[in-house]
Amino acid sequence: MDNRIKLEFLSLSQNEAFARACAAAFIAPLDPTIEELADVRTAVSEAVTNAVIHGYKHKPGTVSMELTLTGRLLRVKVEDSGCGIEDIELAMQPFYTSGTNGERSGMGFAVMRAFMDSLKVESEVGIGTAVTMEKLFSDKLRLEESKKRVKDES
């Protein structure tokens, strides 16, 4: 089943919850496991939060999120037209944060990488940032069928 949605929203922190709820609804037809669902919600939350607090530094701007489903492969693309990232490699290192108030862990990109199958970050200073992530969903039905077959055969 193939599908695609694209939404735009203001860079408000309350829209973090909105974005992950949308992503959850979008993948519901795949009947994901509880863990897969939480993985996607968390990764989406990370990307959107970064756009709001780093990209736009809490100032008003537009964040866009595109969700594409190709079979059981989900692609999430979150984009902002904010300040951009100077050194992407540094930014993606676990525990690196430009936050200075001691309330950030610098784990956002590490979480996206761990919870999704792939992560790509494109950014240009003064232009903006695009984060693309992919995840392939397990096939519960096929899993159950093969389990049943093994049981029947024994």
Next chain:
Amino acid sequence: MKISFEITRETLTAHLNGELDQHSAGEVRKAVEAELKKRRTIKLLVLELSGVGFMDSSGIGLILGRYRQMRDAGGRLSITNAQPQVEKLLKLSGIFALLETQRRGRANG
């Protein structure tokens, strides 16, 4: 986010209920700080997470911030009752190692 507090002797337990993200982390920080200010005798802050169905790295940041705050005041922090998915994130962040060191450091000293 719903937050309720419970105090027993030198321990302040914060029961968190809801989704812990960047939006709600600020609320929790303010509420906990206000509570700690009222009761200067608190030595242990417990974040009780059974009601937290969602958390992202902003939650890790919140925990780290409270860890530093308690440590700097000569106190301790502990986290309990995390749901499996939150536990997965906590493990990834390595925060348990920090809280372990804290416990061991105290036992030794």
